[in-house]
Structure formats: C-alpha cells, structure tokens
Amino acid sequence: MSQTSLVESSSGEPPRQAFDNTTTLRLNSPYLAGESAHGNKQSFALQGRYVYKTTATSITPTYHVSTRNTQTGNPWQLQICRLLPNDARRLSAASSSGAAEPFVKYDDDLTIYSGEKIYIPISLGTKPLIVIRGQKQGTVQGSVLMEKFSRSYKFYHMIPIRRASTQAEEERMQALMHKRGYRDSDDWKKKLLLTVQEGPGKGSKELTWIDEDGAAVGIEKDGKLEFMDEIDTKKRDFIVVCWACKNFVLST
Known part of the structure; x- marks a missing residue:
C-alpha cells in the first residue's frame, strides 16, 4: 500500500482511506433552465449558520452550515x-x-459536502489546507484538496492511478522510488477544478474564482461571493462549498 493512501485526522483518530471514488463533476456543465434564481447575478454571504442567496428581487436562506473546532478552538x-x-x-x-x-x-443525512482540515505526514507537493469530500450522488466524489500558493488558492481533484497489481510492477515501482525518492505523481493524478486568484493590486481584497476551463465564474469581495452569470445547481453547490471551506480553515 502506498504511503499516501492513508490520511491522519487532526482529531487523533486512527488513519483512514484518504481517496475513495473517482467520479468527476464537470464544472463547465450547461446551465439548466429553471435552476437559477431571478436575474443573472446571484451573491452568497454567510450569516451565522446559514448561507443566504441574494438576487435583484430576493434574499433567501439557501444552505445550512455545521462546524466543529478542536479543543483549542x-x-x-x-x-x-x-x-x-x-x-x-x-x-x-x-x-x-x-x-x-x-x-x-x-441534519447530517442531508449533507452534500464535508470539509476537514488535515495533517498529512508526507508532502503532496504544496501542503494542503483542507480536504473536501462529496457525500451525495451528483457531487464530486473522492477527495478535493485545497492548496495555498503565493497569490492564489487551488482546488485539486485527487484521482488514483490504476496499475496492474503484479509483483513485477510493484518491484519496478519500489526500485524507481528507491532511486529518486517518492513523488505523489507515482500514485495520484491531480486534476485542477478551481483557482482562486488575488487581484493584481498590492493588498487587493478581491478574489476571482476561475473554473477548470480558465473562465471566471465568480468574484469574492467583502465576505460575499457573487456569480458572474447563470449557473447550474451542482456547479454552484461545489463552488459555494469550496468558498465556505476556504474561509473556515483560514478563520484563525
């Protein structure tokens, strides 16, 4: 078993399988009529335990958030x-x-996504800040890691590389890792789903959310996330979850 197949929870619980299924949700899926609110733009803001959606005509509580902190807060x-x-x-x-x-x-049974700040004992490149897992059919399955770069955050879908489980293949990989060291790319393919880019100005507090095709889909500013155009529900769910998880893990 690869060293990266286990992730240790920050709770001190026994290690568990880190990356499960590999179904990918296309972030550039077409808009479906009737799924968007009135008007072209929607903005989301977290108030207490709820995420509210604001359009030109209404303010609607849309998501319910449950969080847990460590004993040290x-x-x-x-x-x-x-x-x-x-x-x-x-x-x-x-x-x-x-x-x-x-x-x-x-209601735990209604959870669509969960996120957890993690500790990984060996490097997966840039140290990930949080792992996000889809909990329902139609969500991104397996694990999505958020990594911090100098002026951006990136969300990667971790897809395991399948190989024939033969003794010869195992010996070949062991010899290769012994020669040049272990690399996460030996076992995992990282598929970029979202990039959160800081503005060009120094100290800019405006963040642009960019999807896997390089298209800007939202702007984050003053604690709100605004989508730039109509968007289907599944794609919106995923981006809102990534936004909420990013701000949660960076809150202290």
Missing part, C-alpha cells in the same frame, strides 16, 4: 447541506418580520 470540520424549503421559509419569515431566528437542527 482551531477550525477542524465543516459540513454543509441545502436547507429544506420549509426551514428556508421559516427563516425568511422571521427575518422579514424582525422576529427571533428559529432554531433549525442540522
């Missing part, structure tokens, strides 16, 4: 699900009337 785990219509209506009604926010219990 550092960010550890994040889960996110879509709010059920009834819960979204209750929250909207309370906000409109100025009433106290109703309590909505987070």
Whole structure:
C-alpha cells in the first residue's frame, strides 16, 4: 500500500482511506433552465449558520452550515447541506418580520459536502489546507484538496492511478522510488477544478474564482461571493462549498 493512501485526522483518530471514488463533476456543465434564481447575478454571504442567496428581487436562506473546532478552538470540520424549503421559509419569515431566528437542527443525512482540515505526514507537493469530500450522488466524489500558493488558492481533484497489481510492477515501482525518492505523481493524478486568484493590486481584497476551463465564474469581495452569470445547481453547490471551506480553515 502506498504511503499516501492513508490520511491522519487532526482529531487523533486512527488513519483512514484518504481517496475513495473517482467520479468527476464537470464544472463547465450547461446551465439548466429553471435552476437559477431571478436575474443573472446571484451573491452568497454567510450569516451565522446559514448561507443566504441574494438576487435583484430576493434574499433567501439557501444552505445550512455545521462546524466543529478542536479543543483549542482551531477550525477542524465543516459540513454543509441545502436547507429544506420549509426551514428556508421559516427563516425568511422571521427575518422579514424582525422576529427571533428559529432554531433549525442540522441534519447530517442531508449533507452534500464535508470539509476537514488535515495533517498529512508526507508532502503532496504544496501542503494542503483542507480536504473536501462529496457525500451525495451528483457531487464530486473522492477527495478535493485545497492548496495555498503565493497569490492564489487551488482546488485539486485527487484521482488514483490504476496499475496492474503484479509483483513485477510493484518491484519496478519500489526500485524507481528507491532511486529518486517518492513523488505523489507515482500514485495520484491531480486534476485542477478551481483557482482562486488575488487581484493584481498590492493588498487587493478581491478574489476571482476561475473554473477548470480558465473562465471566471465568480468574484469574492467583502465576505460575499457573487456569480458572474447563470449557473447550474451542482456547479454552484461545489463552488459555494469550496468558498465556505476556504474561509473556515483560514478563520484563525
């Protein structure tokens, strides 16, 4: 078994399999009529435990976020699900009337993605900050790693390289690693899904979200994520999750 097949949780739990399935969600999937809110632009902002969607005509609670910190208060785990219509209506009604926010219990069974700050004992290139895993059919399966660069963040889908499990192949790989050292590319293919790029100006607080085809899909500024055009629900879910996980793991 490769050394990279196990990831140690920051919780101190026993190591577990790091990368599971390999189904890829295409981020450039076509927009489906009826899935977008009114108007071309949507912006998202996290307020408390909910992510609100704002359009030209409405403000709607859309996602429910559950987080866990370590005993020392550092960010550890994040889960996110879509709010059920009834819960979204209750929250909207309370906000409109100025009433106290109703309590909505987070339902683990509805989780679409989870993220966890991780510790990897050996390098996978740039040290990853968080691993994101899809939890439902139609989400990105396996693991997506977020890595920090000088002026950007990148989200990679880790896809295992399948090889014939023969003794000759194993001996060949062992000899190669002994000769020039282990490389993560021996076992994993990194597929770039998203890039978050800082603005050109020094100290710029505006971030551009770029998909796997190099197209700008959103702008992050002042704590809000705004999509530049209509976008299908699955692609939006994934980008919102990556945005929430990035800000969560960088919150301390």
